Amino acid sequence: MWGDEAVTYEVAHRTLPEIWRTLGHIDAVHGLYYLCLHGVFGVWDGGLVALRLPSVLAVAAGAAGIALLGRRLAGPRAGLLAGLVFPLIPAVQRYAQEGRSYALVCALVIWTTWLLVSAVDRPRGRRWAAYAGVILTACLLHEFALLTLVAHGVSVFRSGPARAVARGWGAAAGVVVAGTLPLAVFSTTQASQVDWIGAPGARTVLGFAAVVLVGLVCARTPPRAAHAAPPMRPGTLALPLLILPTALLMALTPLRALYVERYVLSYTGALALLLGVALDGVWRRSRDGGRRARPAGYAVAAGAGLLAVLTLVPVGTHLRTPQSRQNDAAAVARAVRQSARPGDGLVFTPARRRVWTLARPEEFRGLFDLALDRSPVASDTLHGTELPPGAVRARMLAARRIVVVHDVAGEPLDAADREYVKRATLRAAFEPCATRRVTRAQITLYARPGAC
Structure with a gap:
C-alpha cells in the first residue's frame, strides 16, 4: 500500500463528520472519492481488495466504453481491438491497481465521450443532460477532468456541427463549469498540497511528443466504410482528447507546475481508440490486398x-x-517496527511523512511520537499537528533512542523551523546507529553517543 493509497484507506474509514471536517483542511479535490470509498467500506470492509476493486472495475468499464466508441466510429473489429488495447497500456495497468480516483475518472471521461458521440448523432435534451451529468461527476472526483470539456469542444466544432448540436454542447458545458466552479475555487485555498509538483522534464516532454506522434500516424488510417455515416471521424474525436488536456497542463508550468500524468489519464482512452482503428486498417489491407499482400500482413501482425x-x-x-x-x-x-523497541522515540521529518503511519498504525504502538501534538484524526488532517520547535527539541533531548523516518538522500530538505530543529538536535545530541532504505523512505535509528 503506497502513501496515497494509505490516505484513501484511512480517510475513507473516518466517520462522515470527520471526513467533512478533514476536507475543510486538505484534499477537498478528492472529497467525493473518499465518500464513495466510505460507502464501499460500509458495505464490505475487504482491506486492500475493497480499496482497489473500484479501480479494477473502472478500467473494465473503460475498456467496454472504448470498444463501443470504436464500433460506432470505425466498425466492430476496430472497436474490439481498441477495447483490447486499452488495458494493455502501462499507465492504465498501473492505475487499475491503485486505490485512488484516477482510473474511475478515466472511465467516466471515456463514457462521457461515448455520450458526446451519441448526442452529436441525435441531439436531444436527455442525451445532453446525461453527458453533462457524467462529466460533472468526473470533475467532482478530480477537477482537472474539466479539461475534457476543452477537448470535446474542439471535436464538436471541428466536426461542423448543426446549430442544435452547438447549442446543446454549449448548455451542457455551462452546467458542468458552474457545477465544478465552487470546488475549484475552494481547492485554491489548499493549493500548497501541489507544491511538490515540479516542471516536466525532457524525458516526460519527449514521451508525450512520442505518444502524440503515434496518435497522428494512427489518425491517418481511414476507418472502415460503414452503412451509416459516423457522427465524426475517429481522429476528430480522439486527437483533441489525446493532446489538449496534457498540453494545457504542461503549458501552465511557467505560471504553476501542475502536470502529473495521472491527472490527465484519459489520454489513454484516445490512444487506444486510435490504435484500434489503425490495427483494423492493417488487418483490412492484408485481407484485401490479394494473395501477395496477405503473407506480408500476417508477418507485420x-x-x-x-x-x-x-x-x-x-x-x-x-x-x-x-x-x-x-x-x-x-x-x-x-x-x-523491526528497528525500534517499545518506549523508543519516533520522529518524522518532514512531518508530512507521518502519512506512512496510516497504512499500518498498529506497527507504531508503543513508540512515542516526539513532535506530535494532535493525531491526524483528532486534528482532522492527514499528517497531524506538531508542537512548537522548542517543545520538539525538549522532547527529543529527553529520549535515549529515536527512530527517524525521513526521505532518502538527495531529496530537498524542508526549510520550516520545526524541521530544522529536528535535524539540528539529531546532529548535536545523537549518533546514527543503523539505517535502512525502503523504496523512497529512509529509517534511521539514532541513540545517545555510546548507546548504540
Missing part, C-alpha cells in the same frame, strides 16, 4: 504482437512490484 509482448510483459511485471511505486507505506511501517 506477428511482428507487432511479438514486440508488444516483449515490451509489455517486463513493464507489467515491474508494475506489480512495490518497487514500481514511490513508497510502500506498509513496508515502511514494518521496517520501523
Whole structure:
C-alpha cells in the first residue's frame, strides 16, 4: 500500500463528520472519492481488495466504453481491438491497481465521450443532460477532468456541427463549469498540497511528443466504410482528447507546475481508440490486398504482437512490484517496527511523512511520537499537528533512542523551523546507529553517543 493509497484507506474509514471536517483542511479535490470509498467500506470492509476493486472495475468499464466508441466510429473489429488495447497500456495497468480516483475518472471521461458521440448523432435534451451529468461527476472526483470539456469542444466544432448540436454542447458545458466552479475555487485555498509538483522534464516532454506522434500516424488510417455515416471521424474525436488536456497542463508550468500524468489519464482512452482503428486498417489491407499482400500482413501482425509482448510483459511485471511505486507505506511501517523497541522515540521529518503511519498504525504502538501534538484524526488532517520547535527539541533531548523516518538522500530538505530543529538536535545530541532504505523512505535509528 503506497502513501496515497494509505490516505484513501484511512480517510475513507473516518466517520462522515470527520471526513467533512478533514476536507475543510486538505484534499477537498478528492472529497467525493473518499465518500464513495466510505460507502464501499460500509458495505464490505475487504482491506486492500475493497480499496482497489473500484479501480479494477473502472478500467473494465473503460475498456467496454472504448470498444463501443470504436464500433460506432470505425466498425466492430476496430472497436474490439481498441477495447483490447486499452488495458494493455502501462499507465492504465498501473492505475487499475491503485486505490485512488484516477482510473474511475478515466472511465467516466471515456463514457462521457461515448455520450458526446451519441448526442452529436441525435441531439436531444436527455442525451445532453446525461453527458453533462457524467462529466460533472468526473470533475467532482478530480477537477482537472474539466479539461475534457476543452477537448470535446474542439471535436464538436471541428466536426461542423448543426446549430442544435452547438447549442446543446454549449448548455451542457455551462452546467458542468458552474457545477465544478465552487470546488475549484475552494481547492485554491489548499493549493500548497501541489507544491511538490515540479516542471516536466525532457524525458516526460519527449514521451508525450512520442505518444502524440503515434496518435497522428494512427489518425491517418481511414476507418472502415460503414452503412451509416459516423457522427465524426475517429481522429476528430480522439486527437483533441489525446493532446489538449496534457498540453494545457504542461503549458501552465511557467505560471504553476501542475502536470502529473495521472491527472490527465484519459489520454489513454484516445490512444487506444486510435490504435484500434489503425490495427483494423492493417488487418483490412492484408485481407484485401490479394494473395501477395496477405503473407506480408500476417508477418507485420506477428511482428507487432511479438514486440508488444516483449515490451509489455517486463513493464507489467515491474508494475506489480512495490518497487514500481514511490513508497510502500506498509513496508515502511514494518521496517520501523523491526528497528525500534517499545518506549523508543519516533520522529518524522518532514512531518508530512507521518502519512506512512496510516497504512499500518498498529506497527507504531508503543513508540512515542516526539513532535506530535494532535493525531491526524483528532486534528482532522492527514499528517497531524506538531508542537512548537522548542517543545520538539525538549522532547527529543529527553529520549535515549529515536527512530527517524525521513526521505532518502538527495531529496530537498524542508526549510520550516520545526524541521530544522529536528535535524539540528539529531546532529548535536545523537549518533546514527543503523539505517535502512525502503523504496523512497529512509529509517534511521539514532541513540545517545555510546548507546548504540
